[in-house]
Amino acid sequence: MSTTRLPVRPAALDAGRDGETEVAVDRKSPTGLGAVVDALTEAPEGCRGIIQPGRNGRQLLPSRDVVVAQVEALRAILFPGWFSEWDLTEESLRYYVGATLDRVLHVMQEQVERGLCVTCDTHGQGTDSCAERARDLTQRFLARLPEVRRILWTDVEAAFEGDPATDSVAEIIFAYPGLRAITYYRLAHELHVLGVPLIPRMITEYAHSTTGIDIHPGARIGERFFIDHGTGVVIGATAIVGDRVRLYQGVTLGAKSFPLDANGRPIKGVDRHPILEDDVVIYAGATILGRITIGRGSVVGGNVWLTRTVPPGTSVTQSQARQTHFDNGGGI
Numbered sequence: 001m002s003t004t005r006l007p008v009r010p011a012a013l014d015a016g017r018d019g020e021t022e023v024a025v026d027r028k029s030p031t032g033l034g035a036v037v038d039a040l041t042e043a044p045e046g047c048r049g050i051i052q053p054g055r056n057g058r059q060l061l062p063s064r065d066v067v068v069a070q071v072e073a074l075r076a077i078l079f080p081g082w083f084s085e086w087d088l089t090e091e092s093l094r095y096y097v098g099a100t101l102d103r104v105l106h107v108m109q110e111q112v113e114r115g116l117c118v119t120c121d122t123h124g125q126g127t128d129s130c131a132e133r134a135r136d137l138t139q140r141f142l143a144r145l146p147e148v149r150r151i152l153w154t155d156v157e158a159a160f161e162g163d164p165a166t167d168s169v170a171e172i173i174f175a176y177p178g179l180r181a182i183t184y185y186r187l188a189h190e191l192h193v194l195g196v197p198l199i200p201r202m203i204t205e206y207a208h209s210t211t212g213i214d215i216h217p218g219a220r221i222g223e224r225f226f227i228d229h230g231t232g233v234v235i236g237a238t239a240i241v242g243d244r245v246r247l248y249q250g251v252t253l254g255a256k257s258f259p260l261d262a263n264g265r266p267i268k269g270v271d272r273h274p275i276l277e278d279d280v281v282i283y284a285g286a287t288i289l290g291r292i293t294i295g296r297g298s299v300v301g302g303n304v305w306l307t308r309t310v311p312p313g314t315s316v317t318q319s320q321a322r323q324t325h326f327d328n329g330g331g332i
Helices: 034-040 064-078 090-119 127-143 145-162 169-175 177-194 199-211
Strands: 003-008 021-026 252-254 287-289
Touching (some): 064 090, 064 177, 064 199, 090 127, 127 145, 127 177, 145 169, 145 177, 169 177
Parallel strands (some): 252 287
Antiparallel strands (some): 003 021
């Protein structure tokens, strides 16, 4: 058999190894890929649990498309009449909301169950307990929707009052990426608080991909929250944002450093993102890092890099720009 050596960069290197691995390719076979297939079907250590059989002999993963479709259905009843394909009336509204919730309950319950089974220690073997827990979690999630809608309408009001470029609530609901990202975040956050795995991050990462706004579902954000323009905004997992806070595009609420364990891996669950108290305004391009507090009523100017706590009522800006005149290009 005539073979050649094909260098392959593995998706995950074996522990303690570095560099490339090679597999033998049979040049007489039609494709020469048999050995490559064999190598790739050996699941990396961290993925073996995912491909273990679950209920009915297979383990199913949550579907992003299905989850997103349910979130869009919920957005349509959180803002009834705005996104529905139905021509809603007072008489049909109750039926529409009830039918939509019934469908979301059953579909989301299955997706939550898949997430639970994938992440549980039994790798899909405890499917009965996963199903029971999924039913309970989904029902509790839907029970939070009236409160989510109440908070979202305060976000709409904040956008309307805070943006002189609009004179229409309809424009904010239909077109503003900030409100769309916040809506997805608030739904994902409720699932996160309930302990639902995978799905909250799937929801916020979809919002990230469609709006350019990256809000971790673990962040805690108060009422009347307004993100103006929005592209490039990042809010980390342990950030706390008070009421009536306004962010502009390119703002980062991030971590300054990651405490490591004895093996050099980041320690999970450490509070490492900023706290923004009530009535804070952060202008475009500002980067705020670490577990620091921006006091109530403070303003952080554009492009400021901030790693220290500031007291309430503080205005933080860049150093004053210096302007110098040169004749005929001198000094360049």
